[in-house]
Amino acid sequence: MRTRVGVFIINDQAEMLLIHRWNGPREYFVVPGGGQDPGESNQETAIRETKEETNLDVTLTGEPSLEFTLQDDGFGKPQHNIYYRCRSYSGKPEFGLGGPEKELQSNTNRYQLEWVPLAKLDQLPLKPAELREHLPQLA
Numbered sequence: 001m002r003t004r005v006g007v008f009i010i011n012d013q014a015e016m017l018l019i020h021r022w023n024g025p026r027e028y029f030v031v032p033g034g035g036q037d038p039g040e041s042n043q044e045t046a047i048r049e050t051k052e053e054t055n056l057d058v059t060l061t062g063e064p065s066l067e068f069t070l071q072d073d074g075f076g077k078p079q080h081n082i083y084y085r086c087r088s089y090s091g092k093p094e095f096g097l098g099g100p101e102k103e104l105q106s107n108t109n110r111y112q113l114e115w116v117p118l119a120k121l122d123q124l125p126l127k128p129a130e131l132r133e134h135l136p137q138l139a
Contacts, residue, residue, distance in 0.1 A: 001069075002079045005045040006033030007058055008065065009086040015115040017054060017093060018124075022110040028125040029116070031083065046084050053101065054113060055094040060084040066134050074127075081128065 008031060009017040018029045034049040036042070043060055050058050066083040095113045096102030105111060116124065121135050 002077060003036040003042070003045075004033060004079055004081050005036055005042050005049065006031035006081070006083045007046050007050045007060065007086050008083055009050070009054070009056065009058065009089055010118070011115060013115070014118045016118060016121065017056075018114055018116050019053065019095070020112045020114045021127075022108070024108050028127045029114075030127050031131070033083070042082050043084065046082075050086075053096060054091075056089045056091045058086045059088045061087050066131075068130055070128055070130065081130075 011017070017032065019032055021028050021030060032050050032053045033046060034053070036045040037048075040048070042064065046060060047058060050056055061084060064082045065085045066081075068081050070079045070081065072078070093113050093115075095111055096105070101111050118135075122132060126132055
């Protein structure tokens with residue numbers, strides 16, 4: 001089973017940093033994060049993926065704030081999702097400095113970092129959609 005680890009990064013203006021995705025005709029938002037490498041802890045994955053995708057150095061809260069398993073990750077495989085809350089961060093948000101996504105950018109496959117007000121999260125096409133039921137916990 002694939003494990004994906006994400007980080008909820010919330011600033012002082014009650015906004016969450018998300019990745020706005022355009023993939024062909026689909027448009028959606030995802031929480032920064034990604035797949036776990038062999039031998040890597042959940043927190044190590046969260047810190048590495050956040051740095052790769054946002055250029056931010058993060059300090060995480062101790063335990064995950066959210067965990068759930070999807071029977072289908074969109075590619076017919078189960079996926080375990082783990083999300084941490086960011087306690088603090090440093091750096092300037094900039095997308096894809098160290099991850100493979102930067103090289104995958106094209107006119108039909110785009111990634112863009114955006115700060116989104118927490119109050120508007122329920123209006124967005126979030127992936128995975130299961131995050132929507134947990135949004136009240138983030139406020």
